[in-house]
Amino acid sequence: MWSKNKRPMDVIEREHVEAVKRLSCGVCSIHGPSDAHELVQGAWFTSIPLCRDCHMGHHNGIHGEHRIWDVLKKTELSVLNDTIEILFYRGR
Numbered sequence: 516m517w518s519k520n521k522r523p524m525d526v527i528e529r530e531h532v533e534a535v536k537r538l539s540c541g542v543c544s545i546h547g548p549s550d551a552h553e554l555v556q557g558a559w560f561t562s563i564p565l566c567r568d569c570h571m572g573h574h575n576g577i578h579g580e581h582r583i584w585d586v587l588k589k590t591e592l593s594v595l596n597d598t599i600e601i602l603f604y605r606g607r
Contacts, residue, residue: 521557528559534602540566541594542584543575552577554591563594 524532535551541563549564550571568575568583575583577591584590 524559532559532562535562535564535598538564538598538601540564540569541597542566542569542587542589552591554595561595563591563598565594 532551536548538549539546540549543566545566547564549566551562552565552570553559554561554563565577570576571578573579575581577584
């Protein structure tokens with residue numbers, strides 16, 4: 516869902532978000548494509564890859580009870596750290 520308060524992405528931001536979406540879920544590791552969840556709304560470079568359940572699921576999702584996040588000891592920042600590592604430093 517797109518918030519009416521977000522500005523549109525520019526070309527570089529769109530490329531980054533599309534790269535994030537191609538990754539496996541940063542929480543449960545289910546293979547992509549993933550949703551791109553921004554830690555800060557409209558700050559596109561803070562996007563992390565989440566499967567639909569880890570993103571929007573009532574019990575597991577970050578917007579729900581985030582049970583799987585707690586079990587796996589994941590936070591938005593730990594997943595962002597992993598995402599940056601995968602995108603920019605793995606596979607060089």
